[in-house]
Amino acid sequence: MVFSRIAEVISAASSRISAPQSSTALSAGLSTEASSAHQFGFPNNLRLSSSLQDFSTYRQLDSEEAVGLGYDRYAKQPNLLQRENAGSSFSKEKGLPGGTPFMCRKWLRVFMAAIKPLLQWAEKQIPEHAHKTTSLFIYATAGVRRLPTSDSKWLLDNAWSILKKNSPFLCQRDWVKIISGTEEAYYGWTALNYRTGMLGAIPKKETFGSLDLGGSSLQVTFESKEHMHNETNLNLRIGAVNHHLSAYSLSGYGLNDAFDKSVVKLLKRIPNVTTSDLVNGKVEIKHPCLQSGYKEQYVCSHCASSPAENGSPVVGGKKLVKGRKSGTTVQLTGAPNWEECSALAKTVVNLSEWLNISPGVDCDMQPCALPDGLPRPFGQFYAISGFFVVYRFFNLTSEASLDDVLEKGREFCEKTWDIARVSVPPQPFIEQYCFRSPYVVLLLREGLHITDKNIIVGSGSITWTLGVALLEAGKTFSTSWGLHSYEILRMKINPVILIVVFLISFIFLVCALSCVNWTPRFFRRSYLPLFKHNSTSTSSVLNIPSPFRFKRWSPINSGDGRVKMPLSPTVVGSQQRPFGLGHGLGGSSIELVESPLYPSTSSVSHSFSSNNLGQMQFDSGGMASFWSPHRSQMCLQSRRSQSREDLSSSLADAHLVKI
Numbered sequence: 001m002v003f004s005r006i007a008e009v010i011s012a013a014s015s016r017i018s019a020p021q022s023s024t025a026l027s028a029g030l031s032t033e034a035s036s037a038h039q040f041g042f043p044n045n046l047r048l049s050s051s052l053q054d055f056s057t058y059r060q061l062d063s064e065e066a067v068g069l070g071y072d073r074y075a076k077q078p079n080l081l082q083r084e085n086a087g088s089s090f091s092k093e094k095g096l097p098g099g100t101p102f103m104c105r106k107w108l109r110v111f112m113a114a115i116k117p118l119l120q121w122a123e124k125q126i127p128e129h130a131h132k133t134t135s136l137f138i139y140a141t142a143g144v145r146r147l148p149t150s151d152s153k154w155l156l157d158n159a160w161s162i163l164k165k166n167s168p169f170l171c172q173r174d175w176v177k178i179i180s181g182t183e184e185a186y187y188g189w190t191a192l193n194y195r196t197g198m199l200g201a202i203p204k205k206e207t208f209g210s211l212d213l214g215g216s217s218l219q220v221t222f223e224s225k226e227h228m229h230n231e232t233n234l235n236l237r238i239g240a241v242n243h244h245l246s247a248y249s250l251s252g253y254g255l256n257d258a259f260d261k262s263v264v265k266l267l268k269r270i271p272n273v274t275t276s277d278l279v280n281g282k283v284e285i286k287h288p289c290l291q292s293g294y295k296e297q298y299v300c301s302h303c304a305s306s307p308a309e310n311g312s313p314v315v316g317g318k319k320l321v322k323g324r325k326s327g328t329t330v331q332l333t334g335a336p337n338w339e340e341c342s343a344l345a346k347t348v349v350n351l352s353e354w355l356n357i358s359p360g361v362d363c364d365m366q367p368c369a370l371p372d373g374l375p376r377p378f379g380q381f382y383a384i385s386g387f388f389v390v391y392r393f394f395n396l397t398s399e400a401s402l403d404d405v406l407e408k409g410r411e412f413c414e415k416t417w418d419i420a421r422v423s424v425p426p427q428p429f430i431e432q433y434c435f436r437s438p439y440v441v442l443l444l445r446e447g448l449h450i451t452d453k454n455i456i457v458g459s460g461s462i463t464w465t466l467g468v469a470l471l472e473a474g475k476t477f478s479t480s481w482g483l484h485s486y487e488i489l490r491m492k493i494n495p496v497i498l499i500v501v502f503l504i505s506f507i508f509l510v511c512a513l514s515c516v517n518w519t520p521r522f523f524r525r526s527y528l529p530l531f532k533h534n535s536t537s538t539s540s541v542l543n544i545p546s547p548f549r550f551k552r553w554s555p556i557n558s559g560d561g562r563v564k565m566p567l568s569p570t571v572v573g574s575q576q577r578p579f580g581l582g583h584g585l586g587g588s589s590i591e592l593v594e595s596p597l598y599p600s601t602s603s604v605s606h607s608f609s610s611n612n613l614g615q616m617q618f619d620s621g622g623m624a625s626f627w628s629p630h631r632s633q634m635c636l637q638s639r640r641s642q643s644r645e646d647l648s649s650s651l652a653d654a655h656l657v658k659i
C-alpha cells in the first residue's frame with residue numbers, strides 16, 4: 001500500500017495577533033462525518049472516515065478532474081494501477097517511476113488527486129486569511145515505510161514539490177516525512193484518549209488502549225502498570241498526570257499485507273512452480289477466501305523478496321527471483337471454503353509461520369502475533385481504523401460482537417463474486433473482505449489474546465493525525481506564545497505548581513483588598529462571584545468540557561470584516577465534563593518525556609495549556625479540529641454569555657487566563 005494513509009496535519013502556526021498571540025491548530029484527517037454514520041446506526045461518536053483511497057478514488061471527484069488525472073480508469077479497477085506497475089520501482093536509475101516518462105507522469109498525476117482533495121478540503125476548513133499562517137505537514141506510515149528508501153524518497157520529494165506549487169499553506173520540506181510505527185502508535189493513543197476525554201482527566205481515569213489497524217501495519221498502545229524500560233516504553237505527562245505507555249507497531253499485520261501473506265502461503269503450497277512461471281504471471285492460485293467466479297490478476301508484493309530478508313520464501317523448491325523486493329503477478333481464482341479460509345487466516349496471524357520457527361507458536365497458548373519480549377496487551381481497547389472499516393463494510397454497529405463479524409463474513413464468502421461485488425457500495429478491495437472477516441477476529445483473539453469484552457470498535461474518525469495535531473499545535477502554541485522562558489521555567493518548575501502559586505497569591509491579594517474594604521471600581525458594579533465554578537466541577541477555574549469538541553471553523557462574519565466565533569456554540573452530544581485542569585488550576589499540558597523516540601536527556605515536551613485550549617467542538621461537518629487560545633476566550637465568552645453575570649465572570653476568568 002503505497003498511499004495507504006497520508007495524513008496531513010494542518011496546524012496553524014501562530015497567527016500573529018496582538019498580544020496575547022494566539023495560534024490555531026487544525027488536524028485534517030479524511031472523514032465524512034455523521035451524516036452517513038446514521039446509515040449504519042452508529043452512535044453519535046462513531047463517525048465514518050475515509051482513507052485516501054476512498055476520498056480520491058471513490059468520492060465523487062470532480063469528473064473532469066478525475067478523467068484529467070486518469071482516475072476514471074483507476075476508480076473502476078482499483079488494482080489496475082498496482083498491476084500496471086507490477087515490479088516497477090519509482091526510483092529506477094533514471095529517477096523515473098517504472099523507468100519511463102509516461103509512468104512518471106502517471107504516478108505524479110495519481111499522486112496529485114491523492115493530495116489535491118486533501119488540500120481542497122483543508123482550504124474549506126480554514127478561512128483564507130489564515131492560510132498563509134497555517135502549517136501543513138504530510139506524514140507517511142507503514143505503506144511508505146516498507147518501500148525501498150529510494151522509492152520513499154522519490155514519493156516524499158514529489159509530495160513536497162506538489163505542496164510547494166499547489167498549497168496555500170505554510171510548509172517545509174522536513175514537514176513531509178515518514179513517521180515510525182511507534183510514533184504512529186503514540187499519536188493514535190493520544191488522539192483516542194483525547195477524544196474520549198481520558199487525557200488529562202482529573203481525577204485520573206483509566207485510559208483506553210488503542211489498536212490501530214492499517215493497510216500494512218498494526219499499532220498497539222496501552223498504559224502499562226509496570227514501568228518496563230524497553231524499546232516500547234513511553235512516558236507521557238499531561239499536567240500532573242503521568243502515563244506509562246507501551247507502544248509498538250506490528251509490520252505486515254495491516255489488512256492489505258495480511259491478504260498478501262495469505263497469497264504467499266498458498267503459493268508456497270503449489271509444487272514445482274518455476275521461476276519463469278512466476279515471472280510470466282502464469283501461476284494460478286485457488287484462494288479459499290475468494291468467492292466463486294472471482295478470477296483476477298493480483299500483484300503479490302511478498303511473493304518475491306530480496307535475499308537480504310531472513311530467508312526469502314522458497315516456492316516449489318526453487319529460490320524466487322533474486323533482486324529487489326518487487327511484486328509478482330499471479331492469477332487468483334475463487335475457490336471459497338470457509339473452514340480453509342479461517343485456517344489460512346490463522347496461519348497469517350501466527351508470526352512463527354513467517355519466521356520458520358519450528359515448532360511454531362501455538363496461538364491458543366500465547367499471543368502468536370507478538371515476537372518475544374513485547375509486552376502483552378493489557379486493559380480495555382478501542383479497535384480503530386481498519387477494524388472500524390471491516391465493521392462498516394459488514395454494516396455492523398459498534399455493539400456487534402466478533403462472532404457477528406464471522407457470521408457476516410461467512411455469508412459474504414458464500415455469495416458468488418458477481419453478487420458480492422455489487423452488494424456493497426463501490427470501494428477498494430471488496431474481494432478481500434471474505435478474508436478480512438476471520439483475519440481481524442483471529443488477530444484480536446489469537447494474535448493478541450485480547451478477549452471480546454475488552455474490545456470496543458471505535459470510530460472511524462479517530463486517527464493518529466488528531467494526536468499529531470494536538471502535539472504540533474501544542475508546540476506551535478508554546479512557541480507562538482513566546483513561552484520559551486516559560487519553557488525554561490517548566491524545566492525547573494512543574495507548570496501545575498506555577499499556576500497554583502499564581503492562584504493562591506491572587507486570592508490572598510483579593511482577600512487583603514477586601515479586608516481594607518477596598519474593591520476596584522469595576523468590581524463595585526458587579527454582583528458576581530469572582531470565580532464562577534461550574535456546578536459540575538470544583539476542581540477547575542476554567543471548565544472546558546471534555547472530551548474536547550473541535551468546532552469546524554465556521555466564523556460568523558460580523559459584516560465589518562471582523563470574524564467572530566459563533567455565539568454559544570452547542571456541544572454536540574457530549575457529556576459536559578470539565579477538562580481536568582489540575583486542582584483548580586488554569587492549565588495542563590501534554591508532554592512526552594523519556595521515550596526511545598526522544599532520549600530522556602532532551603525530554604521532548606509537547607505541551608499546550610488547556611487554559612488556551614478553547615472549547616472545541618466537532619460538528620457534524622467534518623473532523624476538522626482546531627483550537628485557538630484567543631478564540632477560546634471568545635468561545636468561553638460566547639459559551640458563557642448566556643447571561644450578563646456569566647459574561648463578567650468569564651471576563652474575569654479571561655483576565656485570569658491572560659495572566
Ligand SMILES: Nc1nc2c(ncn2[C@@H]2O[C@H](COP(=O)(O)OP(=O)(O)OP(=O)(O)O)[C@@H](O)[C@H]2O)c(=O)[nH]1
Pocket residue numbers: 001003004005006049050051052053054141142143144213214215216217218254255256385386389427428429
Ligand atoms: N472503504 C473504505 N476502506 C477503507 C477506508 N479507510 C481504510 N480502508 C481500508 O483499510 C485498509 C487500510 O486502511 P489505510 O487507511 O490504507 O491504512 P493505513 O493506516 O494508512 O496503513 P499503514 O500504512 O499501515 O499505516 C485500506 O486498504 C482500505 O481497504 C475507508 O474510509 N473506506
Ligand SMILES: [Ca+2]
Pocket residue numbers: 005141142184212213214215217
Ligand atoms: Ca496506520
